Amino acid sequence: MSWRKSTNLAWLRDLPGVRQGEPLATRTSFGIGGPAEFFAETARTESIEVVIEGCRLRGIPYLLLGAGTNLLISDAGVEGLVVRVVNRDFEVEGTRIRAGAGLKMMRLARIAADAGLRGFEFGIGVPGTVGGAVYQNAGCWGKELREVLVEVRGFQPGADRRTWSVEDLALGYRTSALRDGPLHGALVIDATIKLERGDGEEARRLMARLTSERNQTQPIKTKNCGSVFKNPPGDSAGRLIQAAGLKGARRGSARISTLHGNFIVNEGGATAADVAALIEHARAEVMGRFGVQLEREVELVGTWD
Numbered sequence: 001m002s003w004r005k006s007t008n009l010a011w012l013r014d015l016p017g018v019r020q021g022e023p024l025a026t027r028t029s030f031g032i033g034g035p036a037e038f039f040a041e042t043a044r045t046e047s048i049e050v051v052i053e054g055c056r057l058r059g060i061p062y063l064l065l066g067a068g069t070n071l072l073i074s075d076a077g078v079e080g081l082v083v084r085v086v087n088r089d090f091e092v093e094g095t096r097i098r099a100g101a102g103l104k105m106m107r108l109a110r111i112a113a114d115a116g117l118r119g120f121e122f123g124i125g126v127p128g129t130v131g132g133a134v135y136q137n138a139g140c141w142g143k144e145l146r147e148v149l150v151e152v153r154g155f156q157p158g159a160d161r162r163t164w165s166v167e168d169l170a171l172g173y174r175t176s177a178l179r180d181g182p183l184h185g186a187l188v189i190d191a192t193i194k195l196e197r198g199d200g201e202e203a204r205r206l207m208a209r210l211t212s213e214r215n216q217t218q219p220i221k222t223k224n225c226g227s228v229f230k231n232p233p234g235d236s237a238g239r240l241i242q243a244a245g246l247k248g249a250r251r252g253s254a255r256i257s258t259l260h261g262n263f264i265v266n267e268g269g270a271t272a273a274d275v276a277a278l279i280e281h282a283r284a285e286v287m288g289r290f291g292v293q294l295e296r297e298v299e300l301v302g303t304w305d
């Protein structure tokens with residue numbers, strides 16, 4: 001039976017600060033996607049817990065949104081409730097930092113350097129939030145969040161556990177128990193990382209060098225969703241897409257970047273359908289020419305035909 005009963009709709013309408021039909025395109029780095037049927041945004045994790053527990057009990061679908069840097073939201077938008085998590089608190093204690101799920105990874109990289117800590121410089125190349133980074137074990141320049149992660153506090157509707165170890169999170173290459181396993185639908189409240197004492201100035205210099213390298217190899221000034229595909233074992237999705245002659249390929253205003261084959265850029269007004277068609281085209285071409293199955297890194301959400 002559909003969740004769309006009058007009592008459920010009334011419950012959603014009565015949530016504090018909730019908005020109906022909220023556009024989501026501006027809340028993603030791609031600048032693409034239809035509206036959220038219901039939308040709420042809060043830094044108070046207690047209220048998010050109450051709301052998602054309420055959704056679970058009523059069978060209402062919900063989506064937890066961070067900075068929207070790894071998402072392709074459908075043109076039709078997202079049914080049910082979208083909750084944007086914006087808690088950005090942080091606390092430095094010795095070589096550990098506890099960071100709120102809504103804090104940007106890039107900001108956390110600067111916080112770590114300012115605290116004279118090293119080992120988190122790679123965070124400067126990760127566009128999303130801490131919560132999103134836990135969700136898919138984000139990484140850059142061969143380093144991943146799991147290498148510095150100690151524990152994560154969160155809330156899973158219907159469960160009592162509040163703290164998850166790195167093992168509980170089953171972090172793999174751009175995957176976790178939150179994205180693809182038993183913790184799906186759980187809220188990340190904050191994450192604790194452990195770093196090493198270092199020299200803040202040195203960390204800042206390294207981050208500046210890495211950023212300039214990234215500027216030259218990735219189309220980061222144009223709207224995009226980061227890497228579209230995961231790298232297949234022992235190879236690179238960007239290299240394969242380039243070798244298939246697909247750089248610059250277009251569907252509407254969506255285009256495979258001429259700079260990096262594993263990026264699709266929104267040149268202005270691209271639709272989710274345009275991007276999805278390009279993704280399928282690239283996948284089919286790479287499979288046809290090289291027999292390699294590309295797996296999506298970007299997550300498709302919302303209602304698709």
Ligand code: EPU
Nearest residue numbers: 140141142217226227229230231236238239242259260261
């Ligand atoms: N390459 C090409 N053609 C291209 C793109 C790349 O031949 O169009 C070649 C490069 O010359 C290089 C190899 O492919 O030899 C790898 O490329 P690159 O160093 O640009 O890194 P990547 O494997 O494409 C990964 C992460 C990025 C991260 C960079 C930098 C994945 C899927 N991507 O990209 O992460 O920023 O390394 O460390 O693991 C993301 O996850 O969203 C993301 C952007």
